[in-house]
Every structure is written in C-alpha cells, then in structure tokens.
Amino acid sequence: MSPVTRVAVFASGGGTNLEALLEALDPHPTAEIALVVSDRDGAFALERASRRGVDTAIVTHDDGESIIELLEAHAIDWVVLAGYLRIIPSGVVQRFRGRMLNIHPALLPKFGGAGMYGERVHAAVLEAGETESGATVHLVDEVYDHGPIVAQRMVNVKPDDTPERLAARVLEVEHELLPEVVIAAAEGRIRTSGERAWIADE
Ligand code: GRF
Numbered sequence: 650m651s652p653v654t655r656v657a658v659f660a661s662g663g664g665t666n667l668e669a670l671l672e673a674l675d676p677h678p679t680a681e682i683a684l685v686v687s688d689r690d691g692a693f694a695l696e697r698a699s700r701r702g703v704d705t706a707i708v709t710h711d712d713g714e715s716i717i718e719l720l721e722a723h724a725i726d727w728v729v730l731a732g733y734l735r736i737i738p739s740g741v742v743q744r745f746r747g748r749m750l751n752i753h754p755a756l757l758p759k760f761g762g763a764g765m766y767g768e769r770v771h772a773a774v775l776e777a778g779e780t781e782s783g784a785t786v787h788l789v790d791e792v793y794d795h796g797p798i799v800a801q802r803m804v805n806v807k808p809d810d811t812p813e814r815l816a817a818r819v820l821e822v823e824h825e826l827l828p829e830v831v832i833a834a835a836e837g838r839i840r841t842s843g844e845r846a847w848i849a850d851e
Contacts, residue, residue, distance in 0.1 A: 654835035655683040657725040659733035664694025665820060666731035666752060666827050671701050673828035680835030684723045686716075688735045713738030720745070727834050730789065731827065734766060739791050747841060749789040750834065752827050754819045756801055757785040761794030771812035771819070780806050782815060784823040786830045788839075788846055797846035799839055802826045 656674075658667050667685060674680050685698035685705045695705045706719055717740060720728065730737070730751040742749065753761055755770050760782075765773065774782045783803040790796035802822040806815060833839055833848045840849050 653678070654680045654726045655724050656680055656727045656729055656831060656835070657684040657686060657720055657723065658682055658694075658698075658729045658731050659686045659737075660694035660731050661687060661689055661692055661734040662694065662732050664692065664697045664732065666823055667694050668697050669824035670729070670731070670828055670831060671697065671703070673832070675701065677832065677835075680832055684720070684725060686719070686733075688733070694732075708735075711735060711738050713740030716741045717744050727831070728789075729827070729831060736793065737789065742789055742791055746790070747788060748834075750786055750799065750830060751789050751794070751796070752823055753785045753787070753794055754782075754816065754823060755785065756781065756783045756803065757787060757794060757798060761785075763793050765794065768812040768816060771815040774806065774815065775810060775812060782806055782819055784819055784826050786826055788841065797841055797844055799833075799846045800826060800830050800848060 660667050671682055674682055682703050685703055686708055687695050688708050690707055698705045728745050728749040760770050760773050781803050783801055785798055785801045787798045788796040804818045804822055838849045840847055
C-alpha cells in the first residue's frame with residue numbers, strides 16, 4: 650500500500666475551498682490535509698482546520714527558510730494555495746516545484762496576475778464582456794498566477810450577473826475542481842511536459 654500523501658493548504662480568508670478539501674479527504678485512502686497555514690491570525694480557515702483536528706500555523710513574514718522548515722517538520726508532500734494572498738518566497742517555490750498548486754477564480758491566462766483577486770477578478774470578467782468564466786488549478790512557478798495549467802472548469806456568464814453572483818457560481822465549481830486535482834496529485838496522476846500539465850487516468 651502506498652503511503653498517504655500529506656497536503657498543506659495555505660489560505661488567507663474564509664477557506665471554503667479548504668472546507669471542500671477537508672470534506673473530500675476526511676478520510677481518503679491516498680491524501681490527507683496535514684497542515685493549514687495562514688498569514689492572518691483571524692482567518693476562518695484556521696478555525697475550519699482546528700475543528701477537524703488539523704494542525705495550523707500562522708506565517709507572519711515571508712521568510713522562505715522558516716516556511717520550508719515548517720513544511721518539512723510536517724512531512725508535507727504537496728502544497729495547495731487556496732485563497733492565499735501573499736507571494737510565496739521563491740525558495741519555497743523551488744523546493745516544491747511540481748508539487749504546489751494554486752486555485753484561481755477565472756480561466757487563466759486571462760484575468761490573473763497582481764491585484765487580480767476576489768471580486769476584482771469577476772468585475773474584470775464582466776467588464777470585458779466575457780460569456781464564459783470559471784476556475785483554474787495550476788502548478789505554481791515564480792510568477793503570480795502563472796505556471797502549467799492542470800485543470801479548468803467553465804461556467805457561463807449570465808446577462809444579469811454581478812461580480813457577487815458570478816463569484817458564487819465560480820466558487821461552486823472551485824469546490825468540485827480542487828479536490829479532484831488534489832486527489833489526482835496524491836495518486837501521482839499529474840503529468841507535466843514543459844509548460845503543459847494534465848491529469849492522467851492512472
Ligand atoms: C477563491 O475564489 C479562490 O479561487 C481565490 O480566493 C477565493 C478563496 O475563497 N484564490 P475561500 O477562502 O476558499 O472561500
């Protein structure tokens with residue numbers, strides 16, 4: 650039997666994506682959430698973790714070495730950024746290259762990059778007159794919201810959408826997509842070739 654893959658989730662806010670992961674992996678034969686990290690003391694994500702008995706940590710400064718030490722102390726195999734608003738130090742990106750995922754609430758490479766978070770993303774999608782939006786999970790590299798795209802899921806933009814309504818509809822598909830990708834990662838089914846990534850059946 651293969652060992653269980655230990656996942657750390659980084660979240661700055663409410664943590665509904667974290668909740669979807671906790672739900673999907675509690676229990677799961679190949680993956681477990683072993684650590685939840687936040688940059689904000691009061692982040693509700695920390696409360697969600699504690700309720701399930703998952704270890705938590707608060708990172709207050711961007712010191713790559715101490716983040717690596719924290720992840721190693723918890724024997725973390727994969728890192729998932731789920732609404733984490735701080736830049737991950739490049740030393741951590743290097744150490745976890747190919748083993749770090751981010752979820753973004755739009756169809757990257759559109760509507761990503763610095764300043765593109767929260768409702769701003771959805772407002773920009775509406776402003777641009779897009780007919781489709783969605784969620785993207787990608788491998789993390791040194792560039793914000795960049796790196797090989799592993800999976801995307803689309804939603805239709807409706808004529809009467811507001812940023813709030815579109816955000817809610819995208820969030821629903823985020824909650825399906827992220828656990829699927831994390832389970833695929835734990836099962837060793839994420840493949841990469843240069844800038845391309847995909848999920849293999851087995
Ligand atoms: C999600 O839309 C995620 O894609 C983005 O930040 C939001 C976090 O929501 N990066 P939550 O904290 O998981 O509820």
